[in-house]
Amino acid sequence: MENLSQIINNIVLPQSQRTIGSEKALIAANETFSGSLNVVLQFGFPAQHLAQHLCEQISSATGKSVELDIHQNIVAHKVQAGVRTIQGVKNIIAVASGKGGVGKSTTTANLATALHKMGARVGVLDADLYGPSQPTMLGVAAHQPQQQNGHFIPVKNADGIQVMSIGFLIDPDQAVVWRGPMVSQALQQLLFQSEWDDVDYLFIDLPPGTGDIQLTLSQKIPVTGAVIVTTPQDIALIDARKAIDMFHKVNIDIVGVLENMSVHVCSNCGHHEAIFGADGGKALAEKLHVPLLGQLPLSLPVRVAMDEGKVGDLHTQNQAIAEIYQQAAFAVALAIADKGRDFSSRFPKIVVE
Template identity: 55%
Template sequence: MPVTREAVEAVLRQYTDPHLNQDPVSAGCVRSIEIQGERVSVQLELGYAAGLFRSGWAQTLAMAIEQLDGVSRADVQVDCVIKPHKAQDQVPALANVKNIIAVASGKGGVGKSTTAANLALALAREGARVGVLDADIYGPSQGIMFGIPEGTKPEIRDQKWFLPLEAHGVQLMSMAFLSDDKTPMVWRGPMVSGALLQLITQTAWKDLDYLVVDMPPGTGDIQLTLAQKVPVTGSVIVTTPQDLALLDAKKGVEMFRKVNIPVLGVVENMAVHICSNCGHAEHLFGEGGGERLADEYNVDLLASLPLSMAIRSQADAGKPTTIADPESQIAMIYQEVARTVGARISQSGQIIAQSMPNIVVSDD
């Protein structure tokens, strides 16, 4: 009995891609199935960066196809092709950037910048080209987290473009690079919004699959400007399980919904503290808060991370966990978050043909 394409597809349908929550056939990942006698070759294409997941996934599916009667050998090839996705209407695309991910929180101190840095580094480890824009103007910290020496300034090209700095394979731009560490930004809202838009539109990013924007905390003027003027593909909300933080995180979810930006999921930080002496687990900030928020707004709980000295000390030392200790359980959680965020974007809506951004002139 010769092997049929239907039989191969039936095998593939039994396996769910954990990031897409669908089997490869239903998710539209199958590019080709070739059958030559007893040999089967399958090509899959994932729309998200999955460098650390790809080969294991290919192996799992190949072994499953080899169980079919009449198959002596199966080869499965999995490629990752990241495409630009549509953002809000009326917002022109950003040159050289395919997808923009806003990392936001309702209040400060919940680990938003740490999450943004680890998400960016995890996406890069999965094989994507990634940039980080530190839009947290009043408390920019990405320079420290990426180990950029104090006083480093970006080069300027043609008196117009800032060239992003590079660290750990990620392109980086921050307001902190344009001012010095000691002087606080004493600015009013409109000045901040103007400076931020300049920073976003005048940075010469080099072919990014993802630009991670570390947003300032809150849901005010700056956040709205960003949401209305920058083509954000999706947002990640960061919170702690504390009731107060959750209250503010809800406002963040509501804000993104109002401006038609999909919420890709929630990351809960400081969910549990494990005593380094005795191993006792204690929920210092309450329990299950991120889960309740995710349920209430029907979004994914992407991760629940512990209150951990390592996460803090590694970020402070300029090497966040994802690269400081890449095989650790916490680093693996960040990799999972990165793949899931990429997968959600790939499912989020229409792909745009990116050649030249449309320039729209309006009267406002």
């Protein structure tokens, strides 16, 4: 019989061309007294959602019943030069659009929820200071962050996602009338003066455009990668190109493009219709040589869940939608895992006086 470890290492991970062997994930594979296999795997990305599939594949390949234990070791990856990582946060993912109204905040909330359900520790920073929506979408609009030793304690939603937003600190009916420097300072305070609790992935929901907040992000905040959200519509693609160009100029890697509202799914009959055009995000990703992370639907259940702050329930009750976001989130996690590791925290900070 072929070597047991080699059989397991040849098994392909779903939604990818990777194998257990290529990820160096096999920690142990031992036969028990009852004749079954006890297999221990460890990945550099969240992989709890793969457990059933991998268990079935290993059992089929070896002809034995399998007890599978999956662990993850998510580490900090490289950010732009000259910026140190933040205590309590391993990887920061900026979610940008260049244009408003393309579903960037909805995408952020759903990617965060999908990664959490895959086994990661996740946070969301609402950097859209003029129109904060994450507290509503994540179901924590009625909460207030506690303060401890001059720092905010991020609010946790029902799923355990850590959330910080200017929306917690201002009257929801009050307009934020601030100039650029004040907005940039507020963003830094929300990020650096929050006690993030061992976050594997922190999503930053950016406002539209390429202005002060985006410049602050590139100069002061350690960003592992950026996700660009667009619709297939030509007018949205124009602004998405500008956002991508901005990130290239400030040396922030583009994780990929997410095409949102790619099709409308009728809640009555299930009919799919590309009301904003077809494959615009896919064409943009191909032209700019960045990955297409997914094509997300325009769907009534998604809108209802966002308005009611029940994004976790959406993923639990609507399997088809959950799988779409799960695939997109997994693509993001794999892209981050492929980056080099960050070792800046191991070096002392040198001050010249």
